[in-house]
Amino acid sequence: MTPDLDYETRQPEADLASIVESFWRLQTGAVVDKPILLLPDGRIDVLFSYSPTEPLQVMLMGLGTQAEHTILAAETVIYAVSLRLLGAEYLLHTRVADILNSARPLPANFWGITPADLTSFDHFCARLSTELPKLLSPAIDARRQRLFELLYATEGALPVHELAAGAGWSSRQINRYFQEYFGLSLKTYCAILRFRASFPQLKAGRLFPEQAFADQAHFIREVRKFAGVRPKDLARNEDDRFIQFSAWPAL
Template identity: 80%
Template sequence: MHNLSYEIRPPAAALAHVVESFWRLETGAVVDKPVLLLPDGRIDVLFSYSRAEPLHVTLLGLGTEAEQTTLAAGTVLCAVSLRLPAAEYLLRTRVADILNSARPLPTDFWGITAAELTDFNLFCTKLNATLPTLLSPAPDPRKLRLFARLYATDGALPVHELASEASWSSRQINRYFQEYFGLSLKTYCAILRFRASFPQLKAGRLFPEQDFTDQAHFIREVRKFAGVRPKDLARNADDRFIQFSAWPPQ
């Protein structure tokens, strides 16, 4: 990525059901970088500082639309990208109130310091050791089954089939999603399908390969979540779509 350095790592196996990845991003030291944040189905805990701002920690809720922001020059950012069960079993908080928004967290959250943001190995090692101790015991097996299928299929299964496989009613699932995350399960599935299209779009394949009805449906969904047509997202001028830029090519 132009003017950005980026690296990503998976979590320890004990965290795989709640943590998707750890990642680190650093901007160039000369100019600010305008970017668009795309909906990607993740909750993020962001630890960052720049030349202008000291260390601050932010909980970023789910997004349903592209959001314009600017990364200040000289920003160092380390993040923990969380799967949805983390809200209940790791963070122990609902995030419905920060849909398309964020919440500040204490600057000493999870014991991370500014010095650890400069050493990605240390950042990952510390959190791999710390986070398992914060997990609450005995997660609901219905939720584990539901989220396992959601992520394994990239949101391709209909709600009634997910409910059947989880042995949990569709009504109860949607109540849980609205109360904890601020959206319906159907909308979340659509976000996962959108995100799963990144590799094909990066490869220049502008037709639907996920569970979209047809080309028109695919275009509508990409426009809804990215604000542009598939060809414009694939072009990604100036690396403005930050998650798309960071996604490895297929």
């Protein structure tokens, strides 16, 4: 990261891995507000944030389908939990279709987190690693489990009919579930996962498709659709404006 952005991340313990993708912390510098673009990345985020001028705020971020302009105020601190999609139903116990490309405020004491829990990233991760398993539904539907295992293992590369066959769940039922819970189709979600899977190669300066894109033209169209720029512009990432791309570890 750059001097005006400090970022760290941690993977969950095995008992949370099918629900929680990662814990992370982001802190901006003290000089100026930073304009950024949030990219679609296939995750649902619970954000705990504060700054010298704002008290603790908790937000649930739904899935994104397009790059979103926003401003990070100077000296903002964000602690977050990035969830896999099963987290909506089996941890949050809510649908997020109504917050596609938007967010929903949560209570300031959500999950029992207080400002004292946001002074140490180690403490934050340890606290939620203990508390979140207590909130999980006792059993995940086997079809949903198989579907998401396939989705994440293949990074959205399989067509819908193959995912449905692998999960033992009809395409029509899957798409109804995705629309009702997440506000988009399975096909669109697969495209978002393919787009996100291209981050490492683009960060390394490799501008040709290495995932399941039909050809170079298809790759360019998909990157433009989700990032608003061509692959070479995303790879250049001037001023670290694409914040998730900036945070992605270098190869």
